[in-house]
Amino acid sequence: MTAVRIAVLVITDGRDEYLLETVRSAMANLSGPIAEWWMYDDTGDYVYRDSLARRYPTFRHFDAGARQGFGGAIRAAWARLAEDSTADYVFHLEGDFTFARRVDLGELAAVLDVRPYLTQMALVRQAWSDEERAAGGLIARQPEAYQPAADVAGRQWMEHRLFWTTNPSLYHRSMCEQPWPEGAQSEGHFALNLLERGLPGIPGEQIRFGYWGQSGDGPWVEHIGETRSGHGY
Secondary structure (H helix, E strand, O other), rough: OOOOOOOEEEEEEEOOOHHHHHHHHHHHHOOOOOOEEEEOOOOHHHHHHHHHHHOOOEEEOOOOOOHHHHHHHHHHHHHHHHHHOOOOOEEEOOOOEEOOEOOOOOHHHHHOOOOOOOEEEEEOOOOOOHHHHHOOOOOOOOHOEEEEEEEEOEEEEEEEEEEEEOOOOEEHHHHHOOEEEEEEEEHHHHHHHHHHEEEEOOOOOOEEEEEEEOOOOOOOOOOOOOOOOOOOO
């Protein structure tokens, strides 16, 4: 694998207590060839945006003016990275997650680099919904849907065709050129579009989504966002 560049994209909507924990945890636990740090603010508050730039000087800060909502924020952030980022991969991080262990993003990129049918490599979070808690975890809810995989370097991951997730994950920057759907349940519609239409050179029936590690690993990240201020999910 040739040398790669990774951009970390943090999307925030004004929940300061969560954002601070997310940034601290990311700085402490993410490693690999990270070349860019981006922060997209969807509050619609220019005073707050100015404060973010002062408090988080490592990041390149940007916004789209008025609040865009969940899908609009992704469209705006992706458009900027497609235009201005020189990274090969983007690590997508909503501002209400922390890390349960260290993650070498270069290892995730090494898997995606030779498997273009894998549209993302996500990190498993803790059980969140009632169904996940009852089953014992996100993967345990539908274990038959996840195919374990490994390579000669000892990297392990799981592949599935259930959904695309905006939970912490790595994907190729070219994904930012894909149209993010308008309206409600945009995350689900985006996955369906990938599964039906595929990507350049990859037919829909070959598309897979990845989770890093194996089913017995436990969570790699923790969703800390007990309250939600965005809309349009």
